[in-house]
Amino acid sequence: MQKITQIKEGRTMHYGFDGKVALVTGAGSGIGRAAALGFATSGARVVVSDVNETSGNETVDMIKAAGGAAVFQKCDVSNGGEVKALVARAVSEFGGLDFAHNNAGINSMMANEYEDEIWARSVSINLTGVMLCMREESEVMLKAGKGAIVNTASINGLVGNGAQPGYVATKHGVVGLTRHGALRWAQQGIRVNAVCPGVVETGMTAPLAANPDMRKVLDGMTPMGRMGKPEEIASAVLWLCSAEASFVTGHAMVIDGGATAV
Numbered sequence: 001m002q003k004i005t006q007i008k009e010g011r012t013m014h015y016g017f018d019g020k021v022a023l024v025t026g027a028g029s030g031i032g033r034a035a036a037l038g039f040a041t042s043g044a045r046v047v048v049s050d051v052n053e054t055s056g057n058e059t060v061d062m063i064k065a066a067g068g069a070a071v072f073q074k075c076d077v078s079n080g081g082e083v084k085a086l087v088a089r090a091v092s093e094f095g096g097l098d099f100a101h102n103n104a105g106i107n108s109m110m111a112n113e114y115e116d117e118i119w120a121r122s123v124s125i126n127l128t129g130v131m132l133c134m135r136e137e138s139e140v141m142l143k144a145g146k147g148a149i150v151n152t153a154s155i156n157g158l159v160g161n162g163a164q165p166g167y168v169a170t171k172h173g174v175v176g177l178t179r180h181g182a183l184r185w186a187q188q189g190i191r192v193n194a195v196c197p198g199v200v201e202t203g204m205t206a207p208l209a210a211n212p213d214m215r216k217v218l219d220g221m222t223p224m225g226r227m228g229k230p231e232e233i234a235s236a237v238l239w240l241c242s243a244e245a246s247f248v249t250g251h252a253m254v255i256d257g258g259a260t261a262v
């Protein structure tokens with residue numbers, strides 16, 4: 001266990017997830033990768049999933065190199081059959097599913113989300129993807145009478161922006177699905193929460209942040225004067241899954257360096 005704590009970049013919190021099974025979508029990059037590494041650091045066996053096989057396998061290699069246990073399952077979260085197979089893999093490989101981080105998402109950035117194709121893609125991945133994951137994961141968790149689900153929404157799930165109808169609507173939808181799941185399964189041992197990150201340094205923001213002028217704008221969007229790091233979001237995901245959060249459900253946790261406090 002000592003060895004695997006090293007992949008958490010200096011963080012020392014260990015949630016004691018030994019024997020637990022965690023599943024993370026969009027785990028080949030950014031927030032999902034940080035969460036997968038964090039779950040492994042805390043002792044969980046991790047089903048690493050992404051539509052991108054290469055980056056997903058890299059995350060598995062990072063976990064294994066540090067002494068943890070992980071497998072990769074390719075999954076496009078907008079495809080119901082692939083999501084079913086993903087959850088089935090957690091059961092066949094590790095015997096169950098304790099924690100699910102439904103994190104995969106896209107941000108069309110500068111594209112016009114009023115265009116049919118771009119709108120539809122946003123809805124199918126960001127919103128339908130989360131619903132499909134919750135549907136399949138809850139089946140397994142209901143049988144066990146326990147589980148914790150954390151969905152990645154965004155501050156744009158709580159406040160609007162004038163540029164991105166698709167992103168704003170789908171992330172508000174993720175917060176809605178989170179509240180729905182929390183109420184539906186409150187008495188059956190399943191907690192459902194969301195994280196709502198502000199601007200975070202990941203693959204999603206990298207193309208913009210690569211431009212020094214744009215980087216200044218991104219840093220300036222947050223009262224703290226900097227973008228968040230993926231690990232700062234993953235910390236909240238782990239806590240929400242942990243027994244420390246046993247009375248927390250239906251919560252949309254803002255982690256944004258103060259951006260929505262303005």
Ligand SMILES: NC(=O)c1ccc[n+]([C@@H]2O[C@H](COP(=O)([O-])OP(=O)(O)OC[C@H]3O[C@@H](n4cnc5c(N)ncnc54)[C@H](O)[C@@H]3O)[C@@H](O)[C@H]2O)c1
Binds near residue numbers: 031107153205
């Ligand atoms: N980076 C930010 O500033 C920020 C802010 C708020 C919310 N978020 C949300 O955080 C989540 C993770 O994003 P990130 O910033 O780490 O971005 P990222 O681009 O670094 O990672 C996203 C991952 O999701 C995968 N993915 C994309 N489409 C998929 C699909 N259909 N099925 C499965 N996997 C798919 C990608 O291959 C990638 O590995 C997203 O839901 C995003 O909307 C990000």
